[in-house]
Amino acid sequence: MPEFFEAVETRRTVRDFLPDPVPRDVLDRCLDAARLAPSSSNLQPWEFVVIRDPEARRAANAACLDQLPAKTAPVLVALVMHRDTWRRNRDEILRVFESRGPLRKSQAAYYRKIIPAIYTTGPFGLLGPLKRGVSRLISLFRPTPNFMSRSDIRVMAHKSTALAAAAFMLALRAEGYDSCPMEGFDPWRAAKLLGLPRGAEVNMFLAVGKRSDRGVWWDRVLMPRDWVVREL
Ligand SMILES: Cc1cc2nc3c(=O)[nH]c(=O)nc-3n(C[C@H](O)[C@H](O)[C@H](O)COP(=O)(O)O)c2cc1C
Incomplete structure (x- = not known):
């Protein structure tokens, strides 16, 4: 798929945008591409908020410290990470599975037992450190997943949300837009x-539009390949 590599290679961080609007169908296609991103246990802990209202946009620009990309982009999107939507989203996964036919034993066990075991951290997250400690102890004897603390869940949800951001930015590039x-x-x-x-927290803001000729501030700087790729 040469177009894929072209999108990856030509995507750059753009900090100055043309005022041209982003057509709604383009934005929708890119948002829908982002929704296909992989996520931990398929729990999709993200939410894209397209900021359209002019007053909200002014406040959002200010929250983005009035950075030039925020000020010049025709579209600003807040990508939100939700730590606590796992139960709702788990129920939706089960509902969809069930609508497709009888639930497999493995699906039922995973989403009804394992997911709550991983995600439940008790009042004020107090159970979290205990769960993490127990996982660490078991890990001394046999491989075990980390039965996570609240902060582990936060990291996990941020990871998945950032993957949706990457998919969104690449989709925009494939459509000839920048971010x-x-x-x-x-x-x-x-x-x-x-x-x-x-x-819930903002994972990142995404300024979206078409690059101006001052949009890309410098040529790429890449770390040496052997610093970032190794084999064991
Ligand atoms: C999570 C994340 C946060 C970033 N935050 C900012 C930011 O606040 N302002 C900005 O101008 N660029 C920001 N960048 C852009 C990076 O500086 C940029 O990706 C990096 O310099 C590499 O350039 P490239 O994207 O053109 O390859 C951010 C990038 C990432 C992935």
Whole structure:
């Protein structure tokens, strides 16, 4: 698939955009491509918030520290990580499985027993460190998954959400559009603006549009291959 490599190679972080709007169908196709990203246990802990309202957009730009990509992009998307939607999403997975026919034993065991064991951390997450400690202890004797603490779950949900961001940016590139992922933002103001519940955080903002001729600030800088790829 040469187009795939072309999209990967021509995707750059763009920090200055043309004012041209992003057609709704293009944005929708890219959002739908992002929804296909892999996620831990297929729990899809993400939410894309397309910020359209002008007042919300001004506040979002400010939360993004008025970075140039936020200020110039015709579209700004907040990508939110939800730590606590696992139960709802687990139920949806089971519902879809069941609508397709009898649930397999392995599916039932995984989503009804293993997932709650991994994700339940008790009141205030107090059970978390204990679960993590027990996993570490078992691991001294045999391979075991990490029965996670709240902070482990947070990391896991951020990982999956960032994969959706990558899929989104590559899809945009395949459509001839550009993006800038932004981690430089005020997380408290961003959460307030988006009305996020506890356990949800902005993973990153994504400025989206078409690059201007000042959009790419410098040529790529890559670490030497043998620093980042090794075989054991
Ligand atoms: C998670 C993440 C956060 C980033 N945050 C910002 C940011 O706040 N502002 C910015 O200008 N670029 C940001 N970047 C862009 C990186 O600086 C950029 O990806 C890197 O320099 C490599 O350049 P390239 O994307 O053009 O290959 C971020 C990238 C990632 C993946």
